[in-house]
Amino acid sequence: MSSVHARSVPDQESRVNTPETLRRRATPLPGNAQTSKSIASTHIVGDLGAFTTNILRYYDNPDFSDIILVVGEHRFYAHKFALSSQSDVFRDMFVVSDRCVGCPDFQKELEVNESKECEAVFPQFLRFFYCGKISLSSDTALQLLVLASKYRIESLRSACDSFIAAMVEDGDLSSAIRWLKYASKYNLRDLASRCVDGAIADNMEDLVESPQWLSLPSECVEEILKSSYLLVPDEFYLYDAMQRWLMNRRKSTSDEVVREDLIRFLPELRFSQMHSNQLLAVEESPLCVQYRPILRNYLGDAYRYQILAKQCSDFRDPMYLPRDYTDKQRCVNIHFHPTRNKRAAPSAFYGNGRWEIQPRRYYDTVNIVIILKKPLDEDVKVCISILIYKRNSDILMRLRRKPCVLRPVDMTPAPTMIQGGRQSNAPNARHENRRSNSTLESGSDGKNFHGTGLRQHKTPHGPINHLRGPHNGQEYYAIDNIVSDADFQTASSQAGPSGIKFGVIIRTWSVAEDNFRLVK
Template sequence: MSETKKHGGVKGEVESPVKKDKTLAVIEDKDDFIHRFRTLYNSEIFSDIVLVVGDQRFYAHKIMLVTASEVFEAMLSEARWQESNQNEVCLTEDEECVSVFPDFLKYIYSGSVELTTSMVHKLLILADKYGIHVLHKTCVEYMSRHIVTSPDTNRTLTWYHYAKITNGQHLQEKCLAFILSNFSIIQQAPDWLDLSASVMVEFLQSSEIVVESEYQLWVEVERWIKAVEDPDIVLEKLKAVLPHMRFTMMAPSDLLKIETSDIYNEYTELFGNRLMKAYRGHSLHTSDLMGHTREEPYRNYYHKLYGIGDDLKLRNYIETPKTESHLVTTMLVPIHLKPFPVQSREDDSLSFDVAFYPQGFYQAHPLYGMYMSRQNDDTVLNVSRSSTSSQHVVDVDITLVIYAYRDNMKYTAHSCRVSHQFSSKSRHCKVENVIPVENLKSKKSPYLVGKHFEAKIFLKIQNIQLEEKEKKE
């Protein structure tokens, strides 16, 4: 009996082999295809609609608009939109977006766009408004890659504000991390003066911003306040920020500068007793440790006045052997803000030993006359309270920032923060995997300054009290 060829997939039937043509090839002339549509941009050829934006007129094609944008699709095809029956449509755009509308429309016709830090935010607004999700993703990815730019081209503040109001979580987190760790760079950016009062207050409420000093911070905030001429707006700004400036963290000489400034003399009543309170804090400066609680916490100040920061540097990171790579320092951290540049003493400071292992942990120790070692490939930070006869519970905020260098600009590329309560039972704080070693050792690592590893550690004493056992005695 001859075998039956397969028809309709009946079980037991034999399928005829399908011969593939070996000459088959897929030809894709994408560039030419895109070029044909690109030539239609703002062309009268087959144009069936005119878009009016400000004083600009653009010849357009409905088929291009509706296939690219869900908003244009609804606007031009649904009867409930009056634009669906019009040959000329006026689009109302934010003033800042009008200048980039030609770029936006070119993207619809070509699928490509040239981006800069100064215009990408405007293009993102249009992408969101017209529901072009691919363009939205493209803009956000560009912004994420260009958060680190020099102050003259940096727009991170504007991007952060937009990400907050549109719930762009990823972009918001990346922007905020850069802003807090590089606040001195942010203060020189073009959009610093355009910052909203609510976002400014958000930053001033933070103890994690890295800034030279509280006075230097006030100088830039004052510049932001005075950037407008409207006295009502100046008053509104001043009322918003004054409660969040930490005047007790300023030296008396800096308080005096504020007291003799124009803005203080004009709005003295708004300052109230804030400066007097700061002066009083300095005059009552005491070395007594007992029951010391900081009313206004330290930020990450790197001015020597505060004595809370120290540098960690490993030259020629890649070439340095792991056994020689650990960085150590002893920090004598003042309990009180020093109102004058005086050297810290043991009776008004606490001593901490800091060790950081940027190539991975390594520790050698003798065993039966031989040296053994304990090691791993995790970067490790150890902070230990130096031995002392006095036993206190000390709350310390520890922040480590790691620097990098790009476009002639040194900036913080990574930060790590922990809080630890030091006591007789807990004299050591260990933080593992501060940053993956492979990130530092990779070619063209973004976490090195040239060939060197550079970091700064901040130890901020926030509270001191006697241990319970001493209180009972």
């Protein structure tokens, strides 16, 4: 019988204080090893490519495998160390789960339940643990994102999220709808918001008028109705779209299910933004006749808003906020002729003269300057969208500025301009913008506008200037919205006899203690 002799190892305290240890510390290293010059000459060597290749050999390899993953009808040889090193979920499975207790190593199996779509990409997903890289495509990115989110692999989740975000921002409506279905199914909130607020919001009318609208799952319809960025004629348009979806659903499901869907949808509709004649049309609609007790409170609150909004500050819920409506009362139309208007075009006014909208020539493009003509008493949040129309008056694209907060005069920060993901002072940004404004605000080169029929979400840019003007010496704000060179050239190609037709939508809220209400 063989025996194993254990050698005692001194603890940390004894190792530190032994005379031999102290003597070695006091002995200088040979030569100039302790000098900074020697340290600077030290090189780190290695071959990461060969290292990755050697590790990759163990992917789905029974050699040294200590776990077998059963995914559907497939079995994969894996290694606990490789899986646990990148996934806390797998580590917890191995540590906490008692499925493998008492089994020989070669018989240990772990069954994981995945959807059919995720089963198809699981080999690629598992391979990522052994090489740290993966190929993404429009057919696999969403399933890999689901797996990465489930097993909390941040590096892969971030890569899939960025890949999908880039495709959603390209304005592909069909892809956005497909990804929204997955996002709703797996509760991927960030992806769902990106799909809705991007391609779907910009092309909402196209979606509602297509057969796809009536076939959407209820979770997707609810997610769409939540968005404040929907580009629609008015709020009644959304009510009518919801009504058609519910009436179509009644053909294939019970009345109780339709009632539950209606109860979920109604809080997302902004009845307060409907005109009186539209509210009357809602009361007379087939949906309201069928479910009047459910709609009664929403209609009553909308009538109360119509009467008291200007005198009462109690309307602080998101249901009282407008969306990007394109009707004439909410969207101001202006024209700018690329050749005739050398400096500026005639101004337009919005909100009983509260805002002045003035198109000005800016190098080879146009700057839509929006001027607040009245002083502020409190912080105000401003959302600005600029529409560019085709010759036939259809919307070509929407330029959506990120929300900004205007503060009273004594609280005004220094003007800044967003430049390629960083902030810079407005005077310097003006010169830098001359070289690069075609890409900074657009997020793309605009090539997808030709022949696609889809509208993209783009972002105009420019500083918020604090000016002192001729209005009795009072101070006011001017918000620059500079259209990119590429977008301006696209718009010029669609200009009619009176020039490029723009539409400007201004939404404002009072900001106080993280609450907001509409500023009339």
